[in-house]
Amino acid sequence: MTTQEATPQTTQPTPWYTEFFGTNDIYTDSDIEYQDPELTREMVDCVTALAPPHSHPRLLDLACGTGRHSVPLAAAGYRVTGADLSPHYLAQAGRRAEAAHSTAAFTRADMRDLSAFADGAFDTVVNLHTSFGFFPTEEEELQVLREVRRVLTPGGRFVIDVINRDAFLRQTSEVFGAHPRDQFVIRTYDDSTGRTFLHEEVFDPLTSRISWTVTEPAPPDAPARTSTADYRVFSAHELTGLLRTAGLTPGAVYGDYARTPFTIHAPSIVCVATA
Template sequence: MKAEDNLEKYADPAAYDERYGGFSADVELILDELPERPARIIDLACGTGRISLPIARNGYEVTGVDLHEGMLERAKEKAGSEGLDIRFLRQDCRHLDLPAPAALVVMAGNSFQHFLTNEDQDLLFESVRRHLTPGGRFIFDTRNPVMSELAEPDHYEEVVETGGQAVREEHTETYDPVSQILHCETRSSDGVSSSRDAISLRYTYPLELERLVRQHGFLLEHRYGDWRRGKFSPESGQMVCVCRLM
């Protein structure tokens, strides 16, 4: 699957902002881990700038990278409305070509799970490594594969409010243990019209992740169970990784 074919969930950037824009735990940790100024920061899979903007507000030179043009346009509008000078670029994170290295690269929102194959993950780490200054850090998160949750197909419904309108969503999630990919489908209806979208997400196991980080020349300084620095355990929902380039 091409990366461009796995972006249906982001078709409406404004709705995405409305649904996820209020999450701040990752922003708080990242702001706490910022290097001394002046420094460059790269925000990968930056979306609508939820993390790029607060970093820039703190006086850093920020480059936001994403593959989705619509998300980038919304990020540019938001930055412009605040007078923030942020460079937003449409690039594939596996093949970054940025003008200068950074002291910190971040990737939040479980975007790491968009890299579906071992080759994709390797290319991402190689790309990040090329764009870090010596001793620079890479902070990212990914969902922890809790087998009790993934073992059986999941089907559930919920009602969410989008644009002041109630929308009923029907979700179906099926995990393939061979590819380690969760295939998710959502059917939405507001009573007048209906739509469907899908996304595929790769799960990486804790020891697998440790080896991946190490083989690309990084030291895994911390692995938290959530963005609030909770202790990582087998039942943790996430792995939040703080890695340093060795």
């Protein structure tokens, strides 16, 4: 396991993802899907089916987080580099790789600026578990995809999965007010791990962004722990359109990691695109 560093590029002084994926770390504590080893295996199997390691061995795990996918992908036969902006997550990824005696290497980089990597450096790029749509403008999201295109070798494959906006909007909603931002709110909670986390998702129809606040209640004499993410969700035609604009050629689109044919009711958009 090796680590190198690239200077990150930011457009906001205090972007939401700095805290949400930082030392507060409420995301990895509260996201049950993130903690599900079976789901992780399904995601890794999906990648190996769509971009087999024998033909696409050099892999970039973009927004690798704590190495949840990087380490098992390396075990599956890829030469893995994980890239993430969070030093906190990269430290966890390094420890995970060391514990598994993994060859995965990690680099600190902003998704919009992958200048740490040469043109055509990878045969495969993966961006998994809705790790796209984080930036405030569509141009910045296109910059991410253009960088993916640049670092892919000709014929290389990009595997991306995001929440399906159309399926998200079919969930039960509560109407709280006349302002568009108040018209679609989902409040849930989870206590399956023995700790209680409150989730509030507010959808803005004018931007297709979700403001997702996670709160861990605290006793009366202590402050609650809370953090908010703010990210865009996509319909399938929007995502494939962005891929084309960035110079990638969308191929098959699936509705889950088992590669079930996509429908508007599918929970995810899993797409493989070619450079």
